[in-house]
Amino acid sequence: MTATLARPELDDTAFARLEAEGRLLNPLLKGPTNKFGRVGFRGELALRFAPKLADEARPPELMCTQVLAIANVGEKHLPFFAGYLLSFEHLKDVAEVLGDALSAGGKYFLYCNNIDLSKKYQVPYKGAMFYVLPIDEATVYNELLELFYIDKGDLKKKDTAGKLDAIADAALKFDVTFDTITYSEGLELMGPVRNPNENRPV
Template structure:
């Protein structure tokens, strides 16, 4: 029997049209595991007629994995333009979050020298700065995974490698509340600034 997204905690997100720009939305090589790599829509723009508009706010460069038959997503990481969007991530994922899950959010507007743990919506989020790199590269560095060792793997294989190591992640960072994080965060950068029109 082939594993379908409908058998996993991704099913509702897929039905709501929140999983987009995917480079992986398929079973991985580990039996019973379904992987997703792409973007997660957090807030949709108002739709006019049937035009497809990009979401107003998204969690980008997401790498996530869920097991068949389990109501929750065990691992997820992604990029947020603003720390404030952590609240949206928790609200959108809702019951798909697990107190035992490993969730990593790389935020563009937190101090580059800081890392935090924030409890929100019944789950713990590891909040980290993004240092000019991609979420994938940041995760490899955080989890001590060698890029060269993963080079030969396909996207599903790389997702498995990151997931396995992330699920075993035991480090802890200073704990702050969501409100404290809001007070600490910097201004939100406009990603479209200085781009040729």
């Protein structure tokens, strides 16, 4: 199914606006999971669009990649969202794009490339609490398995939706606390932004 067609399964969830705005990109999964009433998304979230030139559709200027998220039919908030950011400063963009889909009780995890590898924080922003964690070479998926003590072997026989369900269920129960800092404190603490294209063959 192409992205231009309506996705009725997303319509009555917190994904509806994001889908209508064309922000749910390159999905490994975008639709019902194996849990009744739950819709899942694994892919990329467009945070900032490039100006359109005539009919040319250009890739977004800013993305939150490696996104894992769920929504429940009939609910306006995302209970769980995780993703990867090159820079901590883009937490603001994520919070603004998700907007009214965020809630005080939601579990939101952002892995940032320019956070000290020995630190983990909680950052309140726009009425939600974000877990901000460092990432080096691993993927968000693998980092979440480690954070939630999920054995990779236990997920082997599950499909993409089943794997997302297992991670989301663990996220919803996660209640570990880290040092709480403000967004502006995080901006002062963050390191330089790594060039994602360095060390790649041209």
